[in-house]
Amino acid sequence: MNSRFQRILVTAALPYANGLLHLGHLAGAYLPADIYVRYHRARKRDVLFVCGSDEHGVAITVTAEKEQTTPQAVVDRYHALNKNAFEKFGMSFDNYSRTSLPLHHQTTREFFTAFHKQGVLREREEQQLYCEKDALFLADRYVEGTCPNCKYDQARGDQCENCGSWLNQTELIHPKCKICGATPVVRQTTHWYFPLGEFQQRLQAYIEQRSKRDGWKENVLRYCESWFKEGLQDRAVTRDLSWGVPVPVAGYESKVIYVWFDAVLGYISSAKEWAARSDDPDRWKKYWLSEETKYVAFIGKDNVVFHCIVFPAFLMAWNDGAEEQYVLPENVPANEFLNFESQKFSKSRGWGIDLQDFLKFFPADPLRYTLAINLPESRDSDFYLRDFQARTNNELADILGNFVNRTLTFVEKNFGRKVPHLGELTEMDKEMIARLDEVPRKVSELYEQYRFRDGVIETMNLARLANKYFNDSEPWKTSTSNPIQCATSLHICLQIVRSLAILFEPIVPTIAQRIWTTLNLSSSPHTAGWESAADLELPEGHSFNKPEILVTKIEDSHIEEMVKSLSGNTPPARPALSPEIKPTITLDDFKKIDLRVARVLKAERVPRSDKLLRLEVEIGSEKRQVVAGIANHYAPETLVGSLIVVVANLQPAKLMGQESQGMLLAASDNTGRLAIVTVASELESGGTVK
């Protein structure tokens, strides 16, 4: 660590208390943060590690509405579940707070009021849709209606998914409240804005400087650049909601501060709460209000804009107008996303595994190890259950666990559970000791650069090397032929076991502690200090406890059991074809649909569209234009001349500005394949289908 800093402040993104944590969250932010913190604690550095639940926002009120309960009840539940899951996972937060606490409301009001007084915030009047039934102003994603451009009837308040155009929610034709389906009304409202645009230059300079100083990750810089390139826009900091921090300005009592404003301030509140518990309630200031603090914010990629741009801008704005100077993030090592079995985690599709479910079946450490070695540090990565099993069995159990076990049991049998004498060193011994000396430093360097995956690999490589050393030393032979050399080899192996406990502690703390305890050493590996992993500190004659199996292997059946219990989670790519048939209709119903055979005369792609083809078809004597979303499956030229089936009496629709007079029939399955419906032999176009 750079000598400019006296202490380290680490935050991990506040998880939203509207759902359960899953493995992707851990890989994105929490595990790297925890490894980083545990490593620094072992280095005896002054570290404060805070987090907490993000408990405001409209999504939570919607959940409460659905469940016929209060927002507070929703966040109480998820806060407790997530906090508990974090503990089981081994997260070593100094404090895990929550943003619904009065303390946090106070912090948020303090910032808002300061900005307001300084004249930083701007007031703006705007028109917004209001649902009278729900008594709620509708955020963009809670309203849908017909797109004024393409007439697509499920356009959202901010953008039409069909034609891609950006909308103002008041432009929607026939808007509907997505919560209750009622038609909202337009109401005038006033909001405060934070002028992010005015901070752009300073933010760019800030990022450049810190990046130079601490080596920001490339992916993070890329995200920032694209935001800067577009130009930063002012952002509303208030909302018309009842759930959140009330706006502390006269006349605004019915509004709350927008959740993204208060969420990042939760880090400060969490530190305050931590300090308030001690005899020095001001000691949070030592971390937050000092240039001697190295502040590192761990997040996932979707949060880059808030932590690299919005939050620093807030702190700058505060620092401009106050004596107290907050420290800005020195680095924001955001990870990409982790997929589960090559598909994106998705709550709505029920894809992925919640942390708490996972921990019902397997202990935290194998999960920590597998995630650590698969961290999406430079791009999206995958978590595969068979990989989890293989990593646990072949690496944690076989390489690390078995090395510890073979060493301890060998010493137990030959030297009575006491550290044997270190005699004269062979070349091989010297080489091993030299390598041991290098590893802690090497891993340090990687961790300091936020390269956790490489650090973990390097750590496991020490165990690999130790196995080789054991093999090459052949103590089972020297135990009779050269007992002194045998003792020396095992002395060194025991020292390595001790070192492994220290080096593995950030990654698999429970396993590390078990090694430590078995070695009959006091306290914990980190109290010995990271650097001491390079040394031979186990005293000769020191007696240790009876060795036990360190890592239990995972059987196939165990994995299957978990998969079975998650039966609701079928992969979206290969769900069973739904046997659900729509309600019965009469023949008359069917006869309303005029299906006709048509011949394709001309086919071409619709400009600027990925999926659409424009077809000119002949239906008997009539010519029509039909637009079909099959461009991903058919090249236009292969369709010309072929016979297709169209719905001839469908109300015309406009797609990407092209009118479609009818609908082409095509069949698809759940693997994403698609085939157009055609007729089995040559017919005249215009023929009816029945």
Add this chain to the structure above:
RNA sequence: CGCGGGGUGGAGCAAUUGGAAGCUCGUCGGGCUCAUAACCCGAAGGUUGCAGGUUCAAGUCCUGCCCCCGCUACCA
């Protein structure tokens, strides 16, 4: 041409500023037997998506093309 990411041995991934294509798993063969049938050694397997270009030298830089993914809902 909407924006961005990515295509590297069977699988998952590495490869600072261009400088001998590596790692883990799997496969095959061998060694060892202290240990959780574990550990160690060796081998096979790649024209780094395709086609050009720059260079003494290209996985890496440039141009064109092909394919996959995210940018849309809860969601790191």
